[in-house]
Amino acid sequence: MVWSWIPEYLPKFMDGLLVTLQLLSLSIIFGMLFAIPIGLVQVTGPRWLAIIARGFCTVVRGTPLLIQLWLLYYGLGSLFPSIPGIRESFMWPILREAFPFALLAFTISVAGYEGEIMRGAFKSVPKGELEAARAFGMSRFTVLRRIWLPRAFQNVLPTLAGEFVLTLKATPLAATITVFEVYGIGSIVRQETYRIYEPLLFVAGIYIVLTGIIVVFFRWLEQRVPQPV
Amino acid sequence: MDNGLHRSSNEAVVVENLHKQFGDLEVLRGVSLRAHEGDVLSIIGSSGSGKSTLLRCINLLELPTSGEIKVAGEAILFNKTKKGLVPTDIKQVERLRTKLGMVFQSFNLWSHMTVLQNVMEVPIHVLKLPKAEAREQAEHFLNRVGLWEKRDQFPAFLSGGQQQRAAIARALAIGPRVMLFDEPTSALDPELVGEVLKVIKDLANEGRTMILVTHEMKFARDVSNQVIFLHNGLVEESGTSQQVFYETQSERCKAFVSSIH
């Protein structure tokens, strides 16, 4: 085992870690913002929206993330340069980058998987508690904000922790479209030093630590939220 | 109309010729009732006679097929549609609901909140009371139902009787004109029934207006000034407690109330 390359590449790994964390946290935040309505309309209707939401979840969950990523980056991404004037537009610096495509793909993925989880979460809130809220004069929106949503999250907090760990472990896929997150940096080390195992072990270690942080964070969160009966 | 039955002349809840259909099943077939301020009105009847449905129509948890409902003297506005009545103004419904303190058979406390938070929730987020005031008032009502010590517990850690008392405090805290009880003790272990009935009885004694669906015949007899006996979606007998429990001509009603004699 040779570890002497570590000091040299450590700054790069720090950059990579930042990219991983950005990709993970932003896609979870944006993804959940979509997952909540996607889950909700499947329980409340209207029917046509429920069907669209359901179809979205099925497609996202039924196709490999790698393919979604490549379709977005190489498919959509390659269309942009052919649009007249786009290279001069203020959007170009963003469209030229790979990271936004990775973020988009991961956001869609989180929205699809967690949309399904949230559907179950909304459904599992006891009818009586929602009925009580309505009976005391809460508006539909207040019921959602004060009772339904917090109760739904209370039900799925442990599940979400596991889901987000899976999302973390999918982030190396972004390296395939030149987003140099932690795993991508590991590949660079491998190519430049001809060491195979050490960089992989090092990268694996980083993911274990990140997983640990997610797990501990959600444990802490769960303890602050009372458990349902 | 007011043959000495009511304890005041101010209408609290009036239901006129109410019909309710679930698909082909007509559960309420023209029911009328009136409760004035100070009245304690019990609704009795066998299982499936439509008692809960009637109560739930008053605060529109169920939409009636036809009929009229007045809460605190104000008629609820409906649009007539093929499927039945639809409220014209949901804001009106929400406002009138805050005048009706509902207590459910299965408590329905919000389990992600402490007892105190449960009681403060509607005053703060619906009635827009300042937090400090809502808290003070919530503690007052929790004290009344004997749960002040349990205020920071979550509902899951309370006994059924305690949960139901907390639910009563929650309903009281909205400052309701009328309390609605739907079999408040049916889900309780027998030894816990007493503590809840005592709280309800205290409320009756202080002159609260209440409409109460119950299977506790003795309690209904003692606490109410008005009783309605429902049978198959119709009012089979109604009147004072004395009239319904001891002077009824209806054989069905006689048989039903005979359990307490």
Ligand SMILES: Nc1ncnc2c1ncn2[C@@H]1O[C@H](COP(=O)(O)OP(=O)(O)OP(=O)(O)O)[C@@H](O)[C@H]1O
């Ligand atoms: N949401 C519903 N959909 C269809 N049928 C219903 C619904 N709610 C009640 N019913 C039916 O309406 C009838 C009256 O029900 P309701 O709950 O009002 O009776 P109840 O007098 O309260 O009976 P219990 O003493 O058992 O509580 C029953 O036959 C019931 O099956």
Ligand SMILES: [Mg+2]
């Ligand atoms: Mg009932």
